Each structure stands twice: as C-alpha cells, then as structure tokens.
C-alpha cells in the first residue's frame with residue numbers, strides 16, 4: 691500500500707498495522723517490522739526535510755506493554771539508531787538507523803489516541819525507546835508534544851549519552867526518564883559501550899536538578915559489570931539523584947545472541963552465563979543499602 695504524507699509530498703511513509711513485539715535495551719523483539727505497510731520514495735530531499743522537521747522518524751518497532759517501560763499500560767515505540775555499541779545489546783538490529791522504517795509522527799500519535807482510554811485507565815502512557823531515541827530529537831519532540839496535548843503520560847528510555855539533545859523545552863513534556871546507567875567506573879563503561887560515561891552522569895544530574903522522575907536501569911553482566919566497586923560507583927551516583935524513584939537490576943541473558951550472528955557482528959559474550967540468584971541479590975542489596983527502592 692502506498693501512502694503519501696500530505697505535509698511532505700513524496701516522503702516515504704509507513705502506516706502502522708497490527709501491534710508488534712518490540713525490543714528495548716533489555717528485552718528482545720521477535721517480529722521486527724512485520725505488519726507494517728511500507729512505501730519508499732526516491733525523493734531523498736523530501737525525506738530529509740520530513741526527518742529534520744520531525745514529521746517522519748526511523749522506527750524499529752512498537753508494542754503495547756503493561757508494567758514494563760513505565761507505569762500502567764503503555765505504547766512503547768522503539769526508534770532506530772544508537773551511538774553506543776554495548777557488548778550485551780539484545781537488539782543490535784536497532785543500532786543502525788538505516789535498518790529502521792520511516793513512520794510519520796502523526797501515524798504514531800493516531801495510534802496513541804486509539805489507546806488513550808486504556809492508558810488513562812491504567813495510569814499508563816507513551817514510552818519512547820530504542821536504539822537511542824535521542825538520535826532523532828525532532829521526531830521525539832513531536833511525539834512528546836502530541837502525547838502531552840492528549841494528556842498522556844510520557845517516558846523516554848535512554849542511555850543519557852545524548853542527553854544534551856533533550857532541550858529543557860522537550861523535558862517539560864517528559865514525565866519519566868528510564869535512565870540506563872551501564873557502569874559506574876568510566877573504564878568499564880567504555881569497555882561495555884565504546885563511549886564515555888560522563889554525558890550520562892551529567893544528564894542524570896540535570897534531570898535531578900529539574901525534579902524529573904527517574905527510573906534507573908542497570909544490566910548485571912558477570913565478569914563485565916558485576917565488580918563490587920563498579921556497582922558501588924553506580925549505587926553512589928544513583929543515590930545522589932534526589933528524583934530517582936526506582937532502580938531495576940536486570941540480569942544479563944543470552945536471548946539476543948542469535949541476532950549478532952544474523953547481522954555478522956562479533957559477539958564477545960558468547961561464553962558469558964546469566965548471573966546467579968545470589969549475585970543478583972548481592973547487587974540489589976548494594977543499591978538497597980543506599981535506601982533505594984530496588985527491583
């Protein structure tokens with residue numbers, strides 16, 4: 691089916707069909723973009739203009755979830771593209787923006803409007819995840835504004851590495867940030883992600899200073915992020931952020947392994963085992979000992 695975005699003639703657009711199972715930093719997704727009717731265009735300049743304006747974004751997938759990615763029943767939209775290269779990434783197919791599918795913001799906002807009733811009834815809303823959503827700030831801005839105009843609760847799931855892309859004006863439309871703090875030690879952070887820790891620390895502090903609610907996520911990988919001192923550094927930092935209301939310690943698993951193989955990417959955690967229940971409790975206790983609410 692060919693669909694034309696009336697605001698940007700010629701721009702490649704996609705109509706969302708059936709709900710899809712998506713994948714965040716910790717979950718894996720199974721159905722990719724099946725169910726989406728796509729339309730491609732050779733008009734690259736029109737597409738670029740639409741992307742720059744935030745009218746169109748590169749979307750990996752979306753799903754309806756309950757008690758995941760924020761409170762209540764939520765529509766989680768997974769955007770394509772990420773500047774990090776986490777060794778444990780469960781969805782490496784979200785790393786490259788070019789692998790996504792162009793979707794108009796209005797298409798997603800129309801879908802949100804359809805589910806508004808259940809979102810309001812359950813205290814749910816919209817979560818924008820990825821990949822790294824802040825690779826596409828104009829698109830994120832449009833989605834946040836549109837959701838806020840419908841009085842829908844909004845959340846962003848981010849590593850914080852591109853936190854500077856989220857303006858104060860955009861933050862006015864954000865109710866909750868799911869902040870992935872992947873390590874407390876800068877060297878470990880670089881080993882895990884290939885990037886610097888500092889932008890994430892700065893972003894968390896900025897959120898706390900504004901009073902924006904934060905849920906922190908920490909992926910526990912034996913032999914990589916489980917060092918006592920590394921966890922202490924994360925816990926110490928998180929405890930210093932007054933607006934953190936929840937910490938989620940997420941045990942590493944191997945469910946994303948096959949994707950690395952399919953993409954012909956080198957997967958370094960082939961032999962890494964999930965953490966034992968004892969290790970998970972030790973790490974959760976490290977957070978709890980700081981008075982944090984831990985899951």
Ligand code: SF4
Nearest residue numbers: 715772774776779821
């Ligand atoms: S932040 Fe890391 S885990 Fe999340 S999508 Fe990017 S590379 Fe994957």
